[in-house]
Amino acid sequence: MRTRVKICGITRIEDAHSAIIAGADALGFVFYSPSPRALTYAQAADIVHSLPPFVTSVGLFVNASAQEVNECLRTVPLSCLQFHGDETAEFCASFNRPWIKALRMRPNLDLKASILPYLQATPLSACGILVDAYTPGTPGGTGETFDWRRIPADLPCPLILAGGLNCDNIERAIQRVRPYAVDVSGGVEIDKGIKDPEKIHAFIRGVSSAQ
Numbered sequence: 001m002r003t004r005v006k007i008c009g010i011t012r013i014e015d016a017h018s019a020i021i022a023g024a025d026a027l028g029f030v031f032y033s034p035s036p037r038a039l040t041y042a043q044a045a046d047i048v049h050s051l052p053p054f055v056t057s058v059g060l061f062v063n064a065s066a067q068e069v070n071e072c073l074r075t076v077p078l079s080c081l082q083f084h085g086d087e088t089a090e091f092c093a094s095f096n097r098p099w100i101k102a103l104r105m106r107p108n109l110d111l112k113a114s115i116l117p118y119l120q121a122t123p124l125s126a127c128g129i130l131v132d133a134y135t136p137g138t139p140g141g142t143g144e145t146f147d148w149r150r151i152p153a154d155l156p157c158p159l160i161l162a163g164g165l166n167c168d169n170i171e172r173a174i175q176r177v178r179p180y181a182v183d184v185s186g187g188v189e190i191d192k193g194i195k196d197p198e199k200i201h202a203f204i205r206g207v208s209s210a211q
């Protein structure tokens with residue numbers, strides 16, 4: 001099966017369209033104000049309204065309140081939610097929207113045990129689990145990798161691999177992990193929140209070569 005690609009930390013319409021032209025399947029929008037890639041609901045709505053069909057728009061939250069997530073959903077037509085904080089499975093499942101839980105590979109994390117509550121959530125369990133590098137104090141978008149051998153081969157859900165991916169390591173990462181999808185932010189940037197069309201193309205070429 002073809003490995004899906006999500007380009008995360010989109011802040012500009014032109015970057016969204018570069019990613020789609022290059023073949024991205026999904027775009028990520030960061031709603032976490034300390035992030036240099038954060039954007040307002042109105043800015044995200046402008047970008048999402050400009051997208052062609054069949055592109056998944058993903059909203060990222062870090063320990064946001066239910067009120068904040070619902071307010072975002074009233075403004076931005078997101079296809080999917082992605083939770084990067086300490087959100088419970090019940091919280092993630094409470095928005096009537098497909099969702100992904102991000103887990104950071106902190107030392108000694110038992111990935112299989114940690115994902116179970118999210119796969120058993122009602123009324124809607126996680127549609128995928130994103131695994132990212134662990135950097136204390138930074139919930140995501142660190143540009144750091146981790147030891148991919150820590151990911152069990154038999155995870156019972158679609159796996160989205162993130163953390164320090166770029167056009168130099170993406171083929172090795174896919175061949176090693178065989179994820180459902182890959183997620184990249186810093187590896188395709190010129191500057192924080194500013195994507196580079198050439199790097200996006202090179203990244204997606206790397207994904208295709210790894211098949």
Ligand SMILES: O=C(O)c1ccccc1NCC(=O)[C@H](O)[C@H](O)COP(=O)(O)O
Pocket residue numbers: 008009028030032035036037060062084132139140141142143144162163164165183184185186187
């Ligand atoms: O990108 C951010 O600034 C960010 C901030 C807070 C939570 C999550 C964030 N990004 C999440 C992503 O999905 C990134 O793509 C993922 O962490 C990988 O980032 P990178 O290592 O830069 O490719």
